[in-house]
Amino acid sequence: MTDTTPESETLALPLTDPLTVPVERLGRWRETGERSPAGLQDKRDLAARRIAFAAINLATMAALTWGLAQVFGRGGWSASDIVILLCFLVGAPWTVMGLWNAVLGLWLLHFQPGGLTLAAPHLAAGETDAAITSRVALAMTVRNEDPRRSFQRLAVMRASLDATGWGGQFDIFILSDTTDLGVAAEEERLFHAMRAELGGPRAQYRRRTVNEGFKAGNVREFLNNQGRGHDFYLPLDSDSLMSGAAILRLVRIMQAHPRLGILQSLVVGSPATSGFARIFQFGMRHGMRSYSMGAAWWQGDCGPYWGHNALIRVAPFRRHCRLPVLAGKPPLGGHILSHDQVEAVLMRRAGYEVRSIPVAGESWEDTPPTLMDFTKRDLRWCQGNMQYWRLLGLRGLRPTSRFQIFAAIMMYMGAPAWMLMTATAAVKLIEGDGTQVDIAFGIAMFFIMFAVSLVPKLIGLLDIALTSGGAARYGGRLRFALGGLVEALFSILMAPVVAFRVTLFLIGLAFGRSVIWGGQNRDAYRLTWRDAARGLWPQSLFGLGLLVSIGLIKGLDTLVWAGPMIAGLLLAIPFAVLTAHPRFGRLAGRLGLCAIPDEVRIPETLARLDRMAGDGERRDARPRKAA
Secondary structure, eight states: OOOOOOGGGEEOOOTTSOBSSOEEOOOSOOOOSSBOTTSOSBHHHHHHHHHHHHHHHHHHHHHHHHHHHHHHOTTOOOHHHHHHHHHHHHHHHHHHHHHHHHHHHHHHHHTSTTHHHHHOGGGGGGGSOOOOOSOEEEEEEEOSSOHHHHHHHHHHHHHHHHHHTOGGGEEEEEEEOOOOHHHHHHHHHHHHHHHHHHTGGGEEEEEOSSOTTHHHHHHHHHHTTGGGGOSEEEEEOTTOEEOHHHHHHHHHHHHHOTTEEEEEEEEEEOOOSSHHHHHHHHHHHHHHHHHHHHHHHHHTTBOOOOSSSEEEEHHHHHHHOOOOOBSSOTTTSBSOSSOHHHHHHHHHHTTOEEEEEEEEEEEEEOOOSSHHHHHHHHHHHHHHHHGGGGGTTOTTOOHHHHHHHHHHHHHHHHHHHHHHHHHHHHHHHHTTGGGGSOHHHHHHHHHHHHHHHHHHHHHHHHHHHHSTTTGGGGTOHHHHHHHHHHHHHHHHHHHHHHHHHHHHHHHHHHTTOOOOOOOOOOSOOOOOHHHHHHHHHHHHHHHHHHIIIIIIHHOGGGGTTTHHHHHHHHTHHHHHHHHHOHHHHHHHHHHTTTOOHHHHEEOHHHHHHHHHHOSOTTOOSSOOEEO
């Protein structure tokens, strides 16, 4: 298929932009007045919020930097002291920002009347029963994955939409980039077998034989052909699931605000049988609410887009959100892999708002079932985000949008910064330079930083505890408290493992190594010791080196500051095997350990998927009530 976008819709980029192809022309509409483009908020108020948020983050960073300077500046500054300080300045800001997002969210949720309206004034339009007058395309992108799981999710969404009475406004499209011929044949066979369940003539399947532009290219080709007659487009990944009510909510909000270009739902993990997935999504579920609320308060009209489970206005997306092709060869050149955040900032540049719904509302995805699958997915995102360096100079971006691109890069630069900081501190101690370090103050600083990293999780727990009936939705206070303890330990052990793997990947990326963007494992499976050791031996070796060099050479009393990192690295292999073991998952399910609300009281959309799947892939050993 060919791109049928009129040539008049593009404009060559100025030479100051490090790109090689035309990018969409800026919208002719100019922002005027004192309101945001959709008229939802006063622009001066939004600016004041962003200034206040930046100020409180900078003040916190200044205080922490002063504390670190007191630790390592004693007796003068050596080269290792300077490296440690610079690494801290690279890694700490994103931890601090997470802290204040969570604090703001808790304040809005429990201590500020009308806090939800302050953070998300657009939500009111979604609570009406306004008629659905728009044509909407539900488009699922698939690539070398089990088609039955994906098509069943689409069939459930079709049934849920039809039950609302507005199903006739929605068309379903399956956009395949599958390269495995066996999987492709099964996709086509299954589509014809299930077409009636997917909407009959309102369902279409097509597979590209040339996968140019990856997922973003797949979507672009669809919108320029089958999708151009639709008002809105709902991108779905192969593991996406949404209820009809949640989709109608998005549509009603977008219909009410014509200058709203992208509306992102809050995507949460669906109930899982894997122990790893259970624990991870438990932490995300209670932690995301306050974090997302706080972020929405200051991001406002420059909100996030995560690439799926969002509603997009087709016309401006086609016109203004074409991705540029970067100069040079992959992995850092060529087509942009992490397309979503770039499309969000281009939409905002064109004069349309990008907003999120900061509260959960029956919008799900699957969580990777093992630590290995989680890090594999994380490295794909990391590689895509590293391409953003070339986009920081794009002309016409809003300041908040430019910061979001920078933050997406630095989120992954923090991992090597913490690793280098730890290694440098270890070398400093081994070489006997520790006499010029204020050890007592250093230990205090460690615990302060450790607390800063844990505060968002604690605030998530506190948010649920302060919410009427909140803990009951997680299986009761005792189960919720125990789940919180388990998830905190889980996060402490997992963080250094992921950080070290990202560090190794970034080193390889500098020499041209990259990951393969293929199918993902969605179902729980047993991870063998051999596979875990093959992927995680560098973490174990580095952890052992730290233990020997710091503990045995300098004494166990010096391990306090590096203890959590060393424990996570040394236990990486057994941690990965245990959390993926089916027995552990089944035991956690029977005990209700790290249960999420959708497992305690299963929504009808998930119950319908259970019934359609037939094999009980989501069935817990404990009885559950349908909502």
